[in-house]
Structure formats: structure tokens, C-alpha cells
Amino acid sequence: MLNVKNLEFKYRGAKGNTLKGIDFNIHRGEIFGFLGPSGSGKTTIQKVLIGLLKGYNGSINVFGKERKNIGRDFYEKIGVAFDFPNLYLKLTAKENLQLIAYYYKKPPQELDCLLDRVGLLPDKNKVVEGFSKGMKMRLNFIRSIMHNPTLMFFDEPTSGLDPVNAKIIKDIILQMKSEGKTIFLTTHNMTIAEQLCDRVAFLVEGQIALCDSPYALKLKYGRKTVKVDYLEHGKKGTSEFGLDLLGGNQRFQEIILDREIISIHSQDASLEDIFIKVTGRELL
Ligand SMILES: Nc1ncnc2c1ncn2[C@@H]1O[C@H](COP(=O)(O)OP(=O)(O)O)[C@@H](O)[C@H]1O
Ligand SMILES: [Mg+2]
Numbered sequence: 001m002l003n004v005k006n007l008e009f010k011y012r013g014a015k016g017n018t019l020k021g022i023d024f025n026i027h028r029g030e031i032f033g034f035l036g037p038s039g040s041g042k043t044t045i046q047k048v049l050i051g052l053l054k055g056y057n058g059s060i061n062v063f064g065k066e067r068k069n070i071g072r073d074f075y076e077k078i079g080v081a082f083d084f085p086n087l088y089l090k091l092t093a094k095e096n097l098q099l100i101a102y103y104y105k106k107p108p109q110e111l112d113c114l115l116d117r118v119g120l121l122p123d124k125n126k127v128v129e130g131f132s133k134g135m136k137m138r139l140n141f142i143r144s145i146m147h148n149p150t151l152m153f154f155d156e157p158t159s160g161l162d163p164v165n166a167k168i169i170k171d172i173i174l175q176m177k178s179e180g181k182t183i184f185l186t187t188h189n190m191t192i193a194e195q196l197c198d199r200v201a202f203l204v205e206g207q208i209a210l211c212d213s214p215y216a217l218k219l220k221y222g223r224k225t226v227k228v229d230y231l232e233h234g235k236k237g238t239s240e241f242g243l244d245l246l247g248g249n250q251r252f253q254e255i256i257l258d259r260e261i262i263s264i265h266s267q268d269a270s271l272e273d274i275f276i277k278v279t280g281r282e283l284l
Helices: 042-050 093-101 111-117 133-145 163-178 190-196 214-221 250-258 271-279
Strands: 002-009 019-026 031-035 057-062 078-081 151-155 182-187 199-204 207-212 225-232 235-242 260-266
Touching (some): 019 042, 031 190, 182 190, 199 214
Antiparallel strands (some): 002 019
16 A cells, blocks of 8 residues: 655755655555654654655655656545644634535535534534634544545644543544555554554654564563462562463462452553663653
8 A cells, every 4th residue: 555665855954864764564454653752753754655745765655656656636545634733714614624625526525424523513613713722633633534535644643632532533543444444643642552553663763663563562572471469468469470381380370369369460561661662762
């Protein structure tokens, strides 16, 4: 679906390249996440992929063609949402959607239905100027998918949203995946990445430091142990055991059989731990 090789990009006037030789593939029906701290190049790569920033080196093969050689019909097939909502502030929510719908050849999805999906139906006739950041983000999001694209680019899709609204957006993204759509997203939020992405790439200073599924990364970098909290003679105890031959471990058996268990957790690494371990950076 999207095949990127040795991608480099330099802003005019900048000293060096902002993207420094990036390689990755995204398969059809996959959610692929670019993770990285602020300033690592996430927004830049999205803008280069969709053609908003021109003049890259290397190759971006998308829908079977080189990005540079694809005409305007590219925009019929892709959906794009940036982390800053760019909307017509003097128009209502619904008018914003209606206006953008004119740009596309295909008729849009049912607008009221989309508005309802993100909780904006009661506000559809209000001008966007008075919307909160979260309302604008939600409107911006449905605007990006209303023409039913097959490949989506979402830049920090849940930034500025409260947990309830973030979940609404996450659910829509997962539903689109289940319909076979392909999704590229960027985030500096590891929880979002873990919940949504089939694979993630860690981006640091314009380079990919690591790329794999969250599950594989957690197994590879996690401690292969299980931690058990239990009550023993009225006091809380904690023990950690290696996963290898766990069933044959006598102390483990004794605790499981005779103590009141409070909790049992395998000690997987979080994506955040892995990011810090691999890149030596925090995700701020
Ligand atoms: N228009 C621009 N001109 C020059 N440099 C830019 C421009 N936009 C972003 N940059 C620089 O490119 C780097 C990556 O920025 P960006 O892609 O916005 O990172 P992220 O989205 O990961 O926070 C930063 O060092 C930023 O200062
Ligand atoms: Mg950004």
C-alpha cells in the first residue's frame, strides 16, 4: 500500500535534513504508528507523504506509483487530519462539511450520521468559532474521512481530547481498520500507540530507531518474570519468579496454593520504557 525507501527531506533554509533516510512499508488494512518526541519529524513525514511538502529524495510508492507522479485523484483516495484543526470559523459545523464535500467527486457519507458519531449533532448549526479545541478536533477528524478514503493519515488524532472523546476517535479508527482501510498515524502518546497500532516505528531526529509490533517489542524488551502480591500472616508479601519452568517452582506453587493472592502480573515492558531504553530519550 505504502512503500517508503531512503526518504530524505530538507526544509528550505534549514542546515541539514529533517528526514534522514527513512525506510518502512505499510500493508493494506494495517494501522501503522510513527512515535517520537516533539520535533522528531512526525508532522514533516506526514506532509511529505501526502505531497504538501515537495522536493523529497528517495522513494514513496503509494497505490503502486511514485508519489511525485500521482495526480489530483490521489486526494480522492486519501484522508488527512492534522493536529491543528483548519476549519472555516465563520461557518457552522455542517456548512464546513458541506463546503469540503464539493471538493470531492464522490458524494460524502451521510453528514448528520458522521456528526452524531463524534457527538457533534446537537452543535451542527453552530458556528465553529465558538467551538472548544476538542470540538474542532472532532469536526476536523470527520471532515478527513467523509469521502470514504482507503488510506488515512492522522497527525496526533487524539491530542487535546478528553478520554471519552479520545475513545470515540480510537473506536472509529479501529472500525475503519476492520473495514480494510489502511491507517498511518503519528503520536507521542504510547498508550494510543499500544491500543491502536499493528506496528510502530520509533522516530528520533528524523530517523527510525526501531520498528515492530507493540506485542513483539514488549516481549523482547520486557522482563520474563511474573510478580505476585499476596497476604501472608496478615502482611502483604511480594515475590517475582522467572517464567521459565514456572509451574515447577516450589515457592510459586506454595504461594498460589496457600496464600490469599492480591494480584499477579507478568512484567512486560511498556512501550514508553522501551522507547527510553532504545533511544535514550524521553517522549515529551
Ligand atoms: N516549516 C519549517 N521550516 C523549517 N524547519 C521546520 C519547519 N517545520 C518544522 N521544522 C523543523 O523540523 C523538525 C521536525 O518538526 P516536526 O515534523 O513538526 O516534528 P514533530 O511533528 O515530530 O513534533 C523540527 O526540528 C522543526 O523545528
Ligand atoms: Mg507534529
